[in-house]
Amino acid sequence: MSGPKLNTGPARGMRDFLPVDVRRRAFVIDVVTRVYQSYGFEPLETPAVENIETLLGKYGEEGNQLIYKILKRGEHESTGQADLALRYDLTVPLARVVAEHRAKLPRLFRRYQIQPVWRADRPARGRYREFYQCDVDALGSTSAAIEAELCGAVSQVLTELGFEDFRIRLNHRELLRAVLQAAGVPEGLHGEALIAVDKLDKIGPEGVTGELTARGVAPQAARALLGVFAGGEAENGALLSSLEAFVTGGAAGVAVPACLENLREILALTEGTPAAGRLRVDPSLARGLSYYTGAIFEIAVPDLAGSLGGGGRYDGLVGMFSGEQVPACGFSLGLERILVVMGERNLFPPALTAAPADVMISVFRPEDLGRAMQSALVLRQGGLRVFVYPDVDKMGKQLKYASGCGIPCVAILGESELAAGTVSIKALASGRQDTVALADAARTIQDFLGEVRG
RNA sequence: GUGGGCGUAGCUCAAUGGUAGAGCACCGGCCUGUGGCGCCGGACGUUGCGGGUUCGAUCCCCGUCGCCCACCCCA
Numbered sequence: 001m002s003g004p005k006l007n008t009g010p011a012r013g014m015r016d017f018l019p020v021d022v023r024r025r026a027f028v029i030d031v032v033t034r035v036y037q038s039y040g041f042e043p044l045e046t047p048a049v050e051n052i053e054t055l056l057g058k059y060g061e062e063g064n065q066l067i068y069k070i071l072k073r074g075e076h077e078s079t080g081q082a083d084l085a086l087r088y089d090l091t092v093p094l095a096r097v098v099a100e101h102r103a104k105l106p107r108l109f110r111r112y113q114i115q116p117v118w119r120a121d122r123p124a125r126g127r128y129r130e131f132y133q134c135d136v137d138a139l140g141s142t143s144a145a146i147e148a149e150l151c152g153a154v155s156q157v158l159t160e161l162g163f164e165d166f167r168i169r170l171n172h173r174e175l176l177r178a179v180l181q182a183a184g185v186p187e188g189l190h191g192e193a194l195i196a197v198d199k200l201d202k203i204g205p206e207g208v209t210g211e212l213t214a215r216g217v218a219p220q221a222a223r224a225l226l227g228v229f230a231g232g233e234a235e236n237g238a239l240l241s242s243l244e245a246f247v248t249g250g251a252a253g254v255a256v257p258a259c260l261e262n263l264r265e266i267l268a269l270t271e272g273t274p275a276a277g278r279l280r281v282d283p284s285l286a287r288g289l290s291y292y293t294g295a296i297f298e299i300a301v302p303d304l305a306g307s308l309g310g311g312g313r314y315d316g317l318v319g320m321f322s323g324e325q326v327p328a329c330g331f332s333l334g335l336e337r338i339l340v341v342m343g344e345r346n347l348f349p350p351a352l353t354a355a356p357a358d359v360m361i362s363v364f365r366p367e368d369l370g371r372a373m374q375s376a377l378v379l380r381q382g383g384l385r386v387f388v389y390p391d392v393d394k395m396g397k398q399l400k401y402a403s404g405c406g407i408p409c410v411a412i413l414g415e416s417e418l419a420a421g422t423v424s425i426k427a428l429a430s431g432r433q434d435t436v437a438l439a440d441a442a443r444t445i446q447d448f449l450g451e452v453r454g
Numbered sequence: 455g456u457g458g459g460c461g462u463a464g465c466u467c468a469a470u471g472g473u474a475g476a477g478c479a480c481c482g483g484c485c486u487g488u489g490g491c492g493c494c495g496g497a498c499g500u501u502g503c504g505g506g507u508u509c510g511a512u513c514c515c516c517g518u519c520g521c522c523c524a525c526c527c528c529a
Contacts, residue, residue, distance in 0.1 A: 299529095402489075
């Protein structure tokens with residue numbers, strides 16, 4: 001038995017899910033699924049592995065580097081070339097599916113998808129290399145009603161899970177472009193400028209100015225940008241008005257940019273959804289994925305540095321596969337981010353840590369095990385979760401085992417019970433014990449369970 | 455990728471330049487059909503891995519791997 005000790009931990013950034021973990025995950029997934037379905041979203045699943053060219057070039061430079069690539073197999077492995085990759089998110093595979101199966105899908109396709117994705121990122125708190133995303137996406141419409149319903153659906157999920165303090169940060173890719181342009185930041189420096197501006201709450205206005213000029217932004221443009229982004233806690237309407245003044249140069253009679261109209265409409269429409277009051281226009285929100293074309297979102301809670309989820313409109317992605325432009329918008333919730341915060345805030349129902357079974361059957365002679373299994377069947381047909389103790393240990397040890405795993409009742413099949421066709425039911429918490437006919441045992445156990453659970 | 459911290463029994467952690475202990479958990483007994491409490495006893499480690507200094511390293515030094523925190527980024 002003794003050999004070299006192998007590292008028994010999972011690979012870096014990966015996790016084993018023990019029973020208590022799986023129960024918690026299933027609890028959250030159940031809520032997410034139920035809410036998404038209630039908004040008319042249909043289920044979809046796609047393969048873990050995609051052809052590598054499906055994924056490359058969709059996420060921006062950083063995303064490209066974080067894709068897990070799969071080497072060619074067999075004699076081609078030595079070439080070091082990769083032809084497959086693990087999916088990096090659920091959005092690009094969705095776009096591929098829609099491009100492939102367009103004719104079979106409804107014109108206004110709404111789907112949800114809860115599956116793992118893989119990123120070769122550095123693990124941290126709430127960040128793993130394999131993690132689950134809970135995506136909802138709606139294709140085929142450019143209406144702001146889509147954005148509003150998506151915000152409503154994720155808000156309802158979070159509210160039902162017990163979150164009361166989340167905010168949805170809202171911005172728009174076109175607005176971002178217009179602001180940078182109006183500030184005089186050249187197109188090529190937009191990415192650099194956004195990284196700097198994003199640090200505003202950490203390093204302050206002076207720090208951002210320094211960072212901007214260090215990245216090549218002219219001092220005048222840097223000052224102009226700060227004027228926009230340092231707006232503080234302005235209310236959504238006022239913020240949009242000042243942004244409008246900035247991007248139009250304050251000139252009267254200039255047409256209101258479509259992106260601002262779009263944001264105003266989204267804000268108005270969400271007032272009739274569970275997302276009411278949750279949205280905050282945030283001109284500094286950028287988001288890393290390059291496929292976004294319109295509104296972008298990110299969900300924030302105070303006690304988590306990262307986000308609980310994010311999303312946005314990507315009207316060009318399906319067209320990258322099929323050539324046919326199909327407008328689309330989606331939102332993604334990060335399952336493990338939700339679990340981390342729920343764990344810290346004790347938002348899980350206590351019953352989730354419950355025992356593996358309602359009752360454990362005890363016997364004391366090897367020849368009685370067959371009768372124990374028959375009795376278990378009777379109890380299972382009575383709706384109970386039944387665990388048959390497989391060994392013939394002393395009663396004390398068996399009771400201790402049941403007690404230790406939190407199994408609330410023990411059904412004792414000793415010599416006298418077997419002879420009489422009865423079973424003794426003991427409730428461990430109270431110590432109460434009744435001997436009843438096997439046919440009545442399930443009901444007795446249910447009664448005992450009822451007392452324990454109040 | 456940058457900076458800092460930590461790797462000792464199944465778990466949580468002590469300790470010392472002279473080859474390691476406690477609590478919990480586990481097993482057995484007190485108690486041969488009744489658990490939790492108590493008492494008694496038992497088993498348990500190549501001190502992450504490799505190398506160096508040393509008469510001798512778990513401790514000091516170097517490397518390596520793994521984990522944690524901060525920055526960065528995101529779900």
